[in-house]
Amino acid sequence: MRGKIGVLKGLMVACLMGTVLITFTLAGQSQEEIKWIKLWDEFGYTGATAAGPAMEKLVDAWMAKHPNIKITRSVLPAVLPMRTTIKLALTAGEAPDLFYTWPAAAVQSSFAKAGYLYDLTDAAKKYGWYERLPELSIDRNSYKGRLYGFPYEQEYMVVYYNKDLFKSLALKEPETYQEFLDQADRIKAAGYIPIAFGNKAQWSATNTLSVLLALTAGKKKEEQVLWGDARWDRPEFVDAVERFAYWADRGYFPMGFNGLGYDEANMLFFQQKAAMNVTGSWLMQDMVRETRGKFELGVFFLPSIYKDLPPSTMAGEGSEWNVWAKTRYPEEVIDFLAYLVSEENESIWITEGLLFPMADIDFSKYPDIHPVVRKMLEGGQKLRPNAVYDLHTTIPESVTFTLYSGLQAVSAKAITPEKFLKDMQKSWEESKELGEIWIP
Amino acid sequence: MSLRKIVPYFFILPGFLYFVIFMLYPIFQTVSLSFYNWDGLARTKQFIGLKNYLRLVQDPIFHVSLSHNLIWVALTIALPLLIGLILASILAGKIKGRNVFSTIYFIPHIIALVVAGTIWSWIYNPIFGLLNVVLKEIGLGHLARGWLGDPQWALISLNMVGNWTYFGFCVLIFLSFLQSVDPTVYEAAVVDGANSLQRFWHITIPALRGTIVFVTVYSTIGALKFFDLVYITTRGGPFHKTEVVSSYMFSLFLRQNRVSYAASISTVLTGIIFSLTVTILYFGWEKK
Numbered sequence: 011m012r013g014k015i016g017v018l019k020g021l022m023v024a025c026l027m028g029t030v031l032i033t034f035t036l037a038g039q040s041q042e043e044i045k046w047i048k049l050w051d052e053f054g055y056t057g058a059t060a061a062g063p064a065m066e067k068l069v070d071a072w073m074a075k076h077p078n079i080k081i082t083r084s085v086l087p088a089v090l091p092m093r094t095t096i097k098l099a100l101t102a103g104e105a106p107d108l109f110y111t112w113p114a115a116a117v118q119s120s121f122a123k124a125g126y127l128y129d130l131t132d133a134a135k136k137y138g139w140y141e142r143l144p145e146l147s148i149d150r151n152s153y154k155g156r157l158y159g160f161p162y163e164q165e166y167m168v169v170y171y172n173k174d175l176f177k178s179l180a181l182k183e184p185e186t187y188q189e190f191l192d193q194a195d196r197i198k199a200a201g202y203i204p205i206a207f208g209n210k211a212q213w214s215a216t217n218t219l220s221v222l223l224a225l226t227a228g229k230k231k232e233e234q235v236l237w238g239d240a241r242w243d244r245p246e247f248v249d250a251v252e253r254f255a256y257w258a259d260r261g262y263f264p265m266g267f268n269g270l271g272y273d274e275a276n277m278l279f280f281q282q283k284a285a286m287n288v289t290g291s292w293l294m295q296d297m298v299r300e301t302r303g304k305f306e307l308g309v310f311f312l313p314s315i316y317k318d319l320p321p322s323t324m325a326g327e328g329s330e331w332n333v334w335a336k337t338r339y340p341e342e343v344i345d346f347l348a349y350l351v352s353e354e355n356e357s358i359w360i361t362e363g364l365l366f367p368m369a370d371i372d373f374s375k376y377p378d379i380h381p382v383v384r385k386m387l388e389g390g391q392k393l394r395p396n397a398v399y400d401l402h403t404t405i406p407e408s409v410t411f412t413l414y415s416g417l418q419a420v421s422a423k424a425i426t427p428e429k430f431l432k433d434m435q436k437s438w439e440e441s442k443e444l445g446e447i448w449i450p
Numbered sequence: 451m452s453l454r455k456i457v458p459y460f461f462i463l464p465g466f467l468y469f470v471i472f473m474l475y476p477i478f479q480t481v482s483l484s485f486y487n488w489d490g491l492a493r494t495k496q497f498i499g500l501k502n503y504l505r506l507v508q509d510p511i512f513h514v515s516l517s518h519n520l521i522w523v524a525l526t527i528a529l530p531l532l533i534g535l536i537l538a539s540i541l542a543g544k545i546k547g548r549n550v551f552s553t554i555y556f557i558p559h560i561i562a563l564v565v566a567g568t569i570w571s572w573i574y575n576p577i578f579g580l581l582n583v584v585l586k587e588i589g590l591g592h593l594a595r596g597w598l599g600d601p602q603w604a605l606i607s608l609n610m611v612g613n614w615t616y617f618g619f620c621v622l623i624f625l626s627f628l629q630s631v632d633p634t635v636y637e638a639a640v641v642d643g644a645n646s647l648q649r650f651w652h653i654t655i656p657a658l659r660g661t662i663v664f665v666t667v668y669s670t671i672g673a674l675k676f677f678d679l680v681y682i683t684t685r686g687g688p689f690h691k692t693e694v695v696s697s698y699m700f701s702l703f704l705r706q707n708r709v710s711y712a713a714s715i716s717t718v719l720t721g722i723i724f725s726l727t728v729t730i731l732y733f734g735w736e737k738k
Contacts, residue, residue: 209688270577270599411706
């Protein structure tokens with residue numbers, strides 16, 4: 011009996027040693043043969059920037075060409091989760107090797123300043139990125155002259171509308187701002203919600219304000235505030251905020267819009283309860299998919315208000331690609347990034363993800379593109395030279411906090427537009443003292 | 451020292467080490483951080499002494515947030531605690547299905563606040579939420595509101611959700627202690643002609659004094675530090691109408707890069723919770 015127990019013990023020890031040996035051998039082999047790249051992006055299948063199909067295809071294609079490199083991909087929903095999660099990951103030293111996040115300008119600069127981002131300047135020179143990106147986008151993604159991000163989506167604020175509903179109400183695309191207001195009144199009188207708008211997450215109002223600033227202040231006057239010494243409570247800015255408050259007061263938005271989520275508000279448009287949706291081209295994937303078979307989708311840019319200001323809108327670059335400064339495989343990661351953003355792969359992003367890179371698109375190459383998408387991008391590209399900036403992707407986070415809550419207060423008539431902009435000025439000055447303001 | 455005396459310390463050592471490493475040390479770190487200026491990203495911090503605390507004294511958003519927490523404390527004591535006490539008193543009597551009722555009341559408490567917030571966000575939805583739809587169906591459409599988006603109703607609406615998840619816990623705690631009260635005391639009171647209200651006031655309340663103090667302390671601490679319900683439903687909006695200290699801290703820490711200032715708020719909040727707890731315990735415990 012003792013002998014049998016002894017043999018059993020010996021077998022157990024041998025199995026244990028063998029397991030340990032095999033594990034370390036395999037691990038050793040894995041470390042030598044397989045390189046793991048961690049990737050975080052925002053490309054889901056619904057919601058903002060729903061270019062998931064394109065991203066998945068490109069990741070698979072690149073891995074097929076590089077069998078010794080595996081990419082583990084995590085999709086964080088666009089807007090807020092990525093923005094807060096990536097900061098934690100960077101400061102904790104557990105960041106992904108490559109990530110697609112926002113905003114650029116002030117926030118990205120703070121990451122670059124603290125040494126969390128990999129300098130992409132040499133890669134940009136090698137792959138010709140500087141020739142492909144607009145100058146301002148390069149500025150917004152640089153810190154002290156070095157490039158740290160590659161912005162990858164051209165975005166514009168537009169007005170999507172339900173063409174069928176417009177027809178039934180004998181409405182057409184407005185050619186003037188007053189026509190737009192009159193039509194909104196008629197839509198409301200007919201029992202529909204004029205504009206689908208949900209501001210629970212607080213950033214939606216920022217985009218709406220930005221598009222109004224394009225039409226009351228214009229790019230130059232906005233730049234005087236953002237990079238110069240002009241004040242936030244200048245008359246043109248008050249004008250824009252007053253117009254935003256007017257929309258709210260006039261009942262153009264759904265009831266309780268400050269407690270309604272962005273996706274919930276979009277649903278009102280898809281369910282044909284709302285006639286228009288003033289939001290960005292980042293939603294075009296959902297717009298095309300959700301309206302197919304339900305109603306005919308239309309789009310227009312908000313008409314000019316003043317004759318001395320050129321037609322304009324808000325334009326941005328969506329999110330940008332960044333590489334973690336401490337990535338173990340910088341060459342491989344940059345090679346992968348270069349592949350993702352290469353000109354040869356633009357067609358995949360456009361046709362399969364409805365995502366449009368930062369370059370003038372030749373739509374003759376894409377005859378099957380949805381007409382609304384084409385109209386939106388062609389129009390946006392024409393307006394881009396005079397377009398204003400997306401405020402909350404340009405200003406520091408502390409000022410954005412004041413912007414978000416202030417617009418909720420203004421839309422609920424809790425404070426006046428003047429008070430809101432004075433608060434913005436105060437917040438701006440505090441941020442300036444702390445050196446947080448980004449200037450190109 | 452004999453082994454017998456030393457051995458118990460070895461058993462409590464892991465728990466103590468856990469407390470020191472994961473609770474005491476972070477608390478000291480947070481307090482220390484509050485004396486610096488740090489954005490959470492820079493490699494170095496700048497010592498600024500008490501400036502963060504001076505700023506806090508003048509910060510209107512902090513004041514509003516704290517007032518919301520104190521309102522929450524008052525409403526939590528007034529509603530779920532009181533309702534829990536009354537329901538427990540009723541269930542402690544000869545009621546059929548007592549266990550079924552107490553289970554049903556407790557179910558909301560086991561739902562995570564994040565889930566509860568999501569569910570109630572849909573119920574409160576101003577367009578297609580159940581509440582407004584029902585109000586319209588029964589001819590009370592004029593009472594339909596934006597609820598979570600209405601500055602006057604947002605905090606109360608949120609508090610109702612919190613109360614809904616919490617009152618069942620109060621019922622259970624009070625019921626379990628009530629069942630230990632000698633029933634002959636109630637019988638004697640009945641013989642002496644005491645009505646139900648008198649029995650509740652003169653027998654039940656004194657008997658549950660310690661439990662009431664415990665639940666009050668527990669509720670106060672919870673009401674001062676809760677976060678998830680606000681974050682999931684309103685993010686502190688509209689324009690800080692549902693902002694509480696923890697949601698403001700979250701925003702300062704993760705969004706605004708005011709890490710040290712958030713640390714000072716955290717320190718002050720800890721002090722407030724500690725002071726209130728000691729006060730309630732001091733006045734609440736029966737002195738012998």
